[in-house]
Amino acid sequence: MSALAQRRPGRRARGGLLARLARTPGGVVGLVGCAVILVIALLGPLVAPYGPTELPCTPFDGPTGDFPLGCDAFAHDVLSRVLHGGRTVVLLGGLSTLLAYLIGATIGLVAGYRRGTVDAVLMRAMDVLLAFPPILLLLVLATGAGAGVAPLVAGIVIVHIPGIARVVRSATLQTAVRGYVEAAVARGERAPTVVFREILPNITNTLAADGGPRLTVSILLVAAVNFLGLGLRPPAADWALMISENRPGLTIQAWSVAAPAILIAVLTISVNLVADAAARAAGRSLDTEALRR
Numbered sequence: 001m002s003a004l005a006q007r008r009p010g011r012r013a014r015g016g017l018l019a020r021l022a023r024t025p026g027g028v029v030g031l032v033g034c035a036v037i038l039v040i041a042l043l044g045p046l047v048a049p050y051g052p053t054e055l056p057c058t059p060f061d062g063p064t065g066d067f068p069l070g071c072d073a074f075a076h077d078v079l080s081r082v083l084h085g086g087r088t089v090v091l092l093g094g095l096s097t098l099l100a101y102l103i104g105a106t107i108g109l110v111a112g113y114r115r116g117t118v119d120a121v122l123m124r125a126m127d128v129l130l131a132f133p134p135i136l137l138l139l140v141l142a143t144g145a146g147a148g149v150a151p152l153v154a155g156i157v158i159v160h161i162p163g164i165a166r167v168v169r170s171a172t173l174q175t176a177v178r179g180y181v182e183a184a185v186a187r188g189e190r191a192p193t194v195v196f197r198e199i200l201p202n203i204t205n206t207l208a209a210d211g212g213p214r215l216t217v218s219i220l221l222v223a224a225v226n227f228l229g230l231g232l233r234p235p236a237a238d239w240a241l242m243i244s245e246n247r248p249g250l251t252i253q254a255w256s257v258a259a260p261a262i263l264i265a266v267l268t269i270s271v272n273l274v275a276d277a278a279a280r281a282a283g284r285s286l287d288t289e290a291l292r293r
Helices: 003-023 025-047 078-114 116-130 134-145 149-175 179-186 191-227 239-249 255-292
Strands: none
Touching: 003 025, 025 078, 025 255, 078 116, 078 149, 078 191, 078 239, 078 255, 116 149, 134 149, 134 191, 149 191, 179 191, 191 239, 191 255, 239 255
């Protein structure tokens, strides 16, 4: 069987993975939930009745016709703040996860393909990073570099890199001994070509199954750091920051806390459902590919 023919089952399996993900109940619910949150986060500011810093009402006023979710501790319209506050959680969580995969996957591919001394050095460096608890690392960065978006994203990227590198390295070690990879090496293909053309496309199922939980962790870390006041600062509109700001009025005007908390919960649950469905589908597709071979 030619190298090209050996790769085709993997490509069909990836297509099947997406199709099965859309057919599973959990996958459908998760995709719908993610879509709703994305629409709110990306389009919400366009339809918000007030700006995120406008003060159109009285602090902790209850819901009325003009203010469906009432007002918060600083006299902001809660609905407007909710519609403006999703971008930071979604975009920062997604950006940090993407950057972590770009760096961590590169490290894992290099370590898994080169092996030997290169593998040992890279993995020992990853072990050092794994020794630091995520929240502690983020707190140290926030303390040293100051509160803001850049230290927050950098901290989450550093937290994810070791785990991603380990997962990708393991998948690379398994894939590098396949016939189509050995055939590419025998043809004299350069190492970058072998890694990015032969190995990487055939470990995407693993990356898809691993990505969902990491995105969830990124979202929760963004929310946790903003909640502690070490990320974004008032008057920025952010769901986690809204929860922190309005805790004193929870028993007076619950929607000022409940609305952003519900949206964060929906986002994390939806991502987990998609990730779980992707992991199950990836496992089935890998089994099918093994049987075909």
